[in-house]
Amino acid sequence: MSxxxxxxxxxxxxxxTSLRDEILTGFRADQKFASPKFFYDQRGxxxxxQICEQPExxxxxxxxxxxxxxxxxxxxxxxxxxxLIELGSGASRKVRLLLEAMRPSSYLGIDISRDFLLDSTRRxxxxxxxxxxxxxxxxxxxxxxxxxxxxxxxxxxxxxxSSIGNFDPQAAEDFLRGLHSLLPTGSGLLVGVxxxxxxxxxxxxxxxxxxxxxxxxxxxLERLRHELHAKIDPANFVHHAFFNEAHSRIEMHLVSQLPQxxxxxxxxxxxxxxxxxxxxxxxxxxxxxxxxxxGRAGFEALSSxxxxxxxxxxHYLTR
Ligand code: AVJ
Numbered sequence: 001m002s003x004x005x006x007x008x009x010x011x012x013x014x015x016x017t018s019l020r021d022e023i024l025t026g027f028r029a030d031q032k033f034a035s036p037k038f039f040y041d042q043r044g045x046x047x048x049x050q051i052c053e054q055p056e057x058x059x060x061x062x063x064x065x066x067x068x069x070x071x072x073x074x075x076x077x078x079x080x081x082x083x084l085i086e087l088g089s090g091a092s093r094k095v096r097l098l099l100e101a102m103r104p105s106s107y108l109g110i111d112i113s114r115d116f117l118l119d120s121t122r123r124x125x126x127x128x129x130x131x132x133x134x135x136x137x138x139x140x141x142x143x144x145x146x147x148x149x150x151x152x153x154x155x156x157x158x159x160x161x162s163s164i165g166n167f168d169p170q171a172a173e174d175f176l177r178g179l180h181s182l183l184p185t186g187s188g189l190l191v192g193v194x195x196x197x198x199x200x201x202x203x204x205x206x207x208x209x210x211x212x213x214x215x216x217x218x219x220x221l222e223r224l225r226h227e228l229h230a231k232i233d234p235a236n237f238v239h240h241a242f243f244n245e246a247h248s249r250i251e252m253h254l255v256s257q258l259p260q261x262x263x264x265x266x267x268x269x270x271x272x273x274x275x276x277x278x279x280x281x282x283x284x285x286x287x288x289x290x291x292x293x294x295g296r297a298g299f300e301a302l303s304s305x306x307x308x309x310x311x312x313x314x315h316y317l318t319r
């Protein structure tokens with residue numbers, strides 16, 4: 001019962017997955033690409049929070065409404081005194097919708113953005129003095145281990161926001177299978193998944209009128225300038241996001257507005273006019289499609305909730 005947040009170092013730490021190596025590999029490819037996890041420096045995490053407030057970006061408010069509505073059901077399935085473990089906890093806002101109903105004994109927030117994580121878990125600890133709060137800075141994409149002791153007390157994973165949509169379906173399945181082997185029998189996993197819907201609604205969500213998503217996408221280049229001393233001018237690129245129906249995913253790109261050469265760590269990369277850096281995929285599922293994927297990873301989809309317009313879904317998986 002303390003206001004302090006217990007901080008853990010998890011493997012792999014974000015530093016050990018190198019921005020430099022992964023960016024260089026991506027820029028050497030025929031279709032240049034960068035992992036969307038690199039969006040989330042301090043500024044990127046702030047911009048993402050602003051995206052969540054844009055009128056066109058339906059996922060956040062829809063998921064929050066679903067969670068608020070389903071909180072009692074979720075608490076009944078998960079039981080009290082659980083250890084709630086949030087993957088990619090960001091501002092730790094959504095978990096607040098569950099805390100009063102679930103009354104977990106402890107909460108562990110895991111995020112790639114260290115300062116952001118510390119701020120938000122401290123605020124959580126201050127607002128919920130009865131909750132034991134832990135924080136771990138980690139890139140949870142791969143082979144994650146949980147802090148000793150925490151893994152065994154009735155863990156319930158919480159993976160909201162359709163972050164799972166950043167993985168392609170095979171990688172999502174592999175990721176869930178990894179969590180399946182990490183979590184003991186009897187544990188639960190609450191996952192938010194964005195649903196397939198009409199193209200205009202999807203495309204508007206990634207092209208907000210205020211230009212916040214564009215700024216978020218372009219901030220990646222600012223990050224390369226600051227952290228890798230890249231010679232790259234963000235003004236020479238524009239944001240492009242569209243729904244690729246064949247793959248059931250939103251794609252985000254940065255489009256070169258002219259033929260140009262950029263330099264990263266002394267290595268030169270040339271762009272044709274119109275050539276892109278593919279910066280994100282955000283896969284959209286049907287309810288049944290996601291349940292089947294979870295099943296292939298070894299989980300049972302015990303309950304699923306959605307909103308009246310079937311925009312978004314929340315799934316309680318058990319193992
Ligand atoms: C955090 C991956 C769920 O795909 O909607 C929002 C990220 N990118 N706007 C998403 C994002 C552009 C978001 N996820």
